[in-house]
Amino acid sequence: MPIADNFTSVYSQEWEINFLQCHPNGYLKQTELCNLLQLTAGSHAEMGGMSFTDMQQHNQAWVLSRMRVEVDELPKWRDKVTVTTWIADLQGSRSVRALEMWLNGKKIVGSLTYWAVFNTSLRKSEALALPHDHFEKYPDRLPTEQAFAKLDLSREAELVAERRIVLSDLDIVFHANNVKYLEWCLDTLDYKPLLKQQLKSFDMNFLRELKYNDEVKIYSGETDKQHYFTIQKEDKPCFALELNWK
Known part of the structure; x- marks a missing residue:
């Protein structure tokens, strides 16, 4: 897919928390939190021409290698949250992506993720085949207090x-x-x-x-x-x- 006309290197997406994503107490499950972070990362990659479909032209996909999540509080059912993401680093077969979740103007979650390019035919990592210079990298803008x-x-x-x-x-x-x-x-x-x-x-x-x-x-x-x-x-x-x- 081509790079979207409204592509930006820092991307934000709004989500409304539904009851299927929540624990019995009405707050977002930790697993669903990870899903929302990764779905936002996927949307940003798609806007930038690096979606799963784009990468499959070269038998490639992003797979998660490491993930750190720091939680101040969790949103609850019906809350509308904003997830913001950007790339901190991307070289060869590896990428570091940052994510934050915001609620009512307050940052409530920070996450640092480390991804590898995976050849889905050979089942091994390899260098990214797609161009990525249009993504500005932000190595000094980190979303967590601690690294991986x-x-x-x-x-x-x-x-x-x-x-x-x-x-x-x-x-x-x-x-x-x-x-x-x-x-x-x-x-x-x-x-x-x-x-x-x-x-x-x-x-x-x-x-x-x-x-x-x-x-x-x-x-x-x-x-x-x-x-x-x-x-x-x-x-x-x-x-x-x-x-x-x-």
């Missing part, structure tokens, strides 16, 4: 769940959607702190893709005000998550 965390995979953890990847876990790239990993981990927790909005930040590292019918094990451990997880397939880590509580 490289999560420690060696900490003691116990098995808390097992699952098989099913059709509803898959996305358009035909592997488990990144938000599903977060969902599987959160489902193993006591839900009360989540409903009380006590989760202040979380980091996710995506290490290997999971495909239909893969069998995985979920391991968890905790320290003071922190939960951590790994998801493993055949004893090899595919995903790591760190939750930081207030």
Whole structure:
């Protein structure tokens, strides 16, 4: 698709929170928060001629490698929020994208995301085939107080769940959607702190893709005000998550 006439390097999109996106307390689910951030990033990429359809001309797609989310508060049902996004860096096969969520003129969420260009035929990363000079980069404009965390995979953890990847876990790239990993981990927790909005930040590292019918094990451990997880397939880590509580 051609670059949109109204393309800008900093893009904002308004969303109204619907009840399907909310926890029983009426506040936005953390998983749905991640979905809204990524949908906004996708809209910006489409306006700039780097959509999934554009990239598929070269058998390429963006896949998420790391994501940090810092939450001051969550919006609730019927709230209208604005998500703003821009590219902090884009070189070779990697891109760093920044996102913020605003409610009534107040920033309530900041997120830093690290993406890789993935060849959907060869199933490996490679340099971006599309031009991107029209995207101004903002390396000094960061949306979070802390940068990405490289999560420690060696900490003691116990098995808390097992699952098989099913059709509803898959996305358009035909592997488990990144938000599903977060969902599987959160489902193993006591839900009360989540409903009380006590989760202040979380980091996710995506290490290997999971495909239909893969069998995985979920391991968890905790320290003071922190939960951590790994998801493993055949004893090899595919995903790591760190939750930081207030």
